[in-house]
Amino acid sequence: MSAPAVKLGGPAPHEDRALLEANLSLVAEREGQLYQRVYAIMFRDHPEADQLFLQYGEERQAEMLSETFTSVFDLLDGESWTPGHVQAMGERHRHGYVVRDEMYAWFSDAIVAALREVSGDAWTAATEAAWERALDAVNALMTGRG
Ligand code: HEM
Numbered sequence: 001m002s003a004p005a006v007k008l009g010g011p012a013p014h015e016d017r018a019l020l021e022a023n024l025s026l027v028a029e030r031e032g033q034l035y036q037r038v039y040a041i042m043f044r045d046h047p048e049a050d051q052l053f054l055q056y057g058e059e060r061q062a063e064m065l066s067e068t069f070t071s072v073f074d075l076l077d078g079e080s081w082t083p084g085h086v087q088a089m090g091e092r093h094r095h096g097y098v099v100r101d102e103m104y105a106w107f108s109d110a111i112v113a114a115l116r117e118v119s120g121d122a123w124t125a126a127t128e129a130a131w132e133r134a135l136d137a138v139n140a141l142m143t144g145r146g
Helices: 013-030 034-045 047-056 061-076 082-095 103-122 125-142
Strands: none
Touching: 013 061, 013 103, 013 125, 034 047, 034 061, 034 103, 047 103, 061 082, 061 103, 061 125, 082 125, 103 125
């Protein structure tokens, strides 16, 4: 008998993927500039993050968010090169930009808050839980926990 593909205690990754993909395409239709909301929320709640970007540059903020979403989907798809790629980005953040581990929750919380805001009535507890699981997995690799 083969091992079950689904981990006990949580939804299957493909269910998370479908939820996240549907939510992101809805949000993209409603808000072309999601990244502006994400950073406005993170900088409002954590002015220290604002200072960091003033110091190291703001040009790559949109790329940072799109890399996060790409990493989420590539991890759910089990792309074998993704963990190494994300760990290397984490190393650059730790040593290049002096990003501390606790700052990753600042970014994920702002992403979830911006998505919730734009989704309106389409936001569900299942969507929120799926984003939290997916972003935690990326953060674990960025900080060397994964
Ligand atoms: C999932 C989490 C994150 C991902 C995937 C990510 C991704 C990226 C990418 C792809 C870049 C472009 C340069 C490079 O590749 O090294 C970048 C730059 C940067 N990131 Fe992140 N990042 C994340 C979280 C954070 C957090 C939490 C902070 C601080 C609050 C942060 C601060 C910065 C800074 C200061 C830069 C330089 C910006 C610039 O050069 O214009 N990052 N990030």
